[in-house]
Amino acid sequence: MLNKRVIKIxxxxxxxxxxxxxxxxxxxxxxxxxxxxxxxRKIPIAVPLFxxxxxxxxxxxLSKEASNLLSRSLxxxxxxxxxxxxxxxxxxxxxxxxxxxxxxxxxxxxAELLITGSLFLKDNVIxxxxxxxxxxxxxxxxxKRYKGVVNNQRKMIHRFCGEIxxxxxxxxxxxxxxxxxxxxxxxxxxxxxxEFDGHNSEQLTYNKSITLSPAWSSDAKxxxxxxxxxxxxxLYIKNLKDKHGAVxxxxxxxxxxxxxxxxxxxxxxxxxxxxxxxxxxxxxxxxVKNLTNNWGIDVSPTFSPDGKKMAFVSSRSGFPQIYIMDxxxxxxxxxxxxxxxxxxxxxxxxxxxxxxxxxxxxxxxIYTIDVKGEGxxxxxxxxxxxxxSPTWSPDGSLIAFSSTREGPSRIxxxxxxxxxxxxxxxxxxxxxxxxxxxxxxxx
Numbered sequence: 001m002l003n004k005r006v007i008k009i010x011x012x013x014x015x016x017x018x019x020x021x022x023x024x025x026x027x028x029x030x031x032x033x034x035x036x037x038x039x040x041r042k043i044p045i046a047v048p049l050f051x052x053x054x055x056x057x058x059x060x061x062l063s064k065e066a067s068n069l070l071s072r073s074l075x076x077x078x079x080x081x082x083x084x085x086x087x088x089x090x091x092x093x094x095x096x097x098x099x100x101x102x103x104x105x106x107x108x109x110x111a112e113l114l115i116t117g118s119l120f121l122k123d124n125v126i127x128x129x130x131x132x133x134x135x136x137x138x139x140x141x142x143x144k145r146y147k148g149v150v151n152n153q154r155k156m157i158h159r160f161c162g163e164i165x166x167x168x169x170x171x172x173x174x175x176x177x178x179x180x181x182x183x184x185x186x187x188x189x190x191x192x193x194x195e196f197d198g199h200n201s202e203q204l205t206y207n208k209s210i211t212l213s214p215a216w217s218s219d220a221k222x223x224x225x226x227x228x229x230x231x232x233x234x235l236y237i238k239n240l241k242d243k244h245g246a247v248x249x250x251x252x253x254x255x256x257x258x259x260x261x262x263x264x265x266x267x268x269x270x271x272x273x274x275x276x277x278x279x280x281x282x283x284x285x286x287x288v289k290n291l292t293n294n295w296g297i298d299v300s301p302t303f304s305p306d307g308k309k310m311a312f313v314s315s316r317s318g319f320p321q322i323y324i325m326d327x328x329x330x331x332x333x334x335x336x337x338x339x340x341x342x343x344x345x346x347x348x349x350x351x352x353x354x355x356x357x358x359x360x361x362x363x364x365x366i367y368t369i370d371v372k373g374e375g376x377x378x379x380x381x382x383x384x385x386x387x388x389s390p391t392w393s394p395d396g397s398l399i400a401f402s403s404t405r406e407g408p409s410r411i412x413x414x415x416x417x418x419x420x421x422x423x424x425x426x427x428x429x430x431x432x433x434x435x436x437x438x439x440x441x442x443x
Contacts, residue, residue: 044113046115047115051119052119126148126153179195180435182431190204194425212233212433222237222259237284252276256301260280261304265280270287294316296316297315302345311345311347311354311371336377341359342367349392364387366379366418391435399415411423411431
């Protein structure tokens with residue numbers, strides 16, 4: 001059961017800062033990273049091995065694992081360039097713990113930021129002190145102390161990564177998020193979950209049929225999806241903690257769910273009236289009203305962050321194109337005109353762009369377009385198989401998608417501008433339909 005696998009965090013001291021810096025030269029907010037710059041420069045950062053306070057072998061292993069995990073997690077964001085430890089001029093065991101850091105040893109190798117850490121292990125409980133410095137200013141940016149059981153080390157590291165990103169960008173980042181996706185590794189298409197970086201994947205559904213289109217509620221406590229377990233596409237709404245929920249099994253198709261931000265409501269395409277239209281449903285699966293009423297097929301809703309607008313795919317022009325509806329007025333405008341087959345829209349958490357899959361010259365790629373329709377369409381993938389189902393990270397900095405560039409469909413991730421494309425994970429079978437959760441998972 002999923003709830004038995006979710007890590008229960010029991011930190012004794014989690015959010016208290018190690019230091020409060022009182023200085024006329026220090027700022028409370030930092031703007032080292034311009035998240036809106038498509039040509040962002042990666043910041044060189046040094047992450048020495050954390051100091052083992054007692055020197056026990058197990059403690060040394062945990063210290064190495066913690067520092068390596070922190071390096072990988074920060075590198076995953078696309079904001080940082082991790083400096084090779086072989087280039088270090090200082091001995092991290094003596095020079096980078098405490099207040100006597102010789103910052104010239106770090107600026108000399110090009111490190112603009114430095115992370116130091118110490119770890120103490122006793123009776124399966126670890127205490128970590130972690131600090132981020134600006135090496136050129138010689139200033140402490142953020143310092144935290146964490147304490148908890150050994151199995152929670154990964155969570156502690158990711159919590160500190162979130163603190164770093166918040167101090168440098170003003171956003172909380174991605175470190176508490178998960179990704180839902182479809183995998184055929186069990187012999188049938190079922191929904192799986194993994195952490196933001198592809199780790200700790202686990203199977204959520206166990207249907208002996210086709211399961212598609214996972215969608216997270218905005219509080220990350222519910223997932224809706226389509227399943228053919230009863231022979232036709234029905235909509236399932238499931239609470240992740242206690243597994244209760246609802247089923248929408250009206251005549252015809254019940255597909256492509258999308259939750260309304262901040263509400264226990266969702267939209268989905270139903271065809272019980274004959275024509276596939278998008279309806280607004282309660283979290284219990286009850287119809288509130290129809291949102292579209294037009295000839296042709298209307299599918300794949302996605303909402304603006306404020307919930308006031310909905311983008312969707314419609315064939316009303318003859319070919320699948322993306323449209324935007326103002327939910328108060330009901331007015332609809334066509335957004336995409338380039339290409340004859342545009343699907344799978346995903347509205348950016350920042351509210352300014354929509355990512356989608358588009359087919360041109362027989363190849364499917366990921367594109368972004370300004371929601372006002374005023375900017376140029378930007379192609380993010382090319383010459384790399386078919387690339388589909390884009391989904392934004394909760395801070396809008398990354399996009400996950402499925403791709404056949406290596407043969408079988410896998411889940412990949414890239415920056416919001418198409419750089420740093422890499423595979424997220426590889427499981428038996430194929431992986432498709434990724435859906436990134438909101439920023440906080442606490443089930």
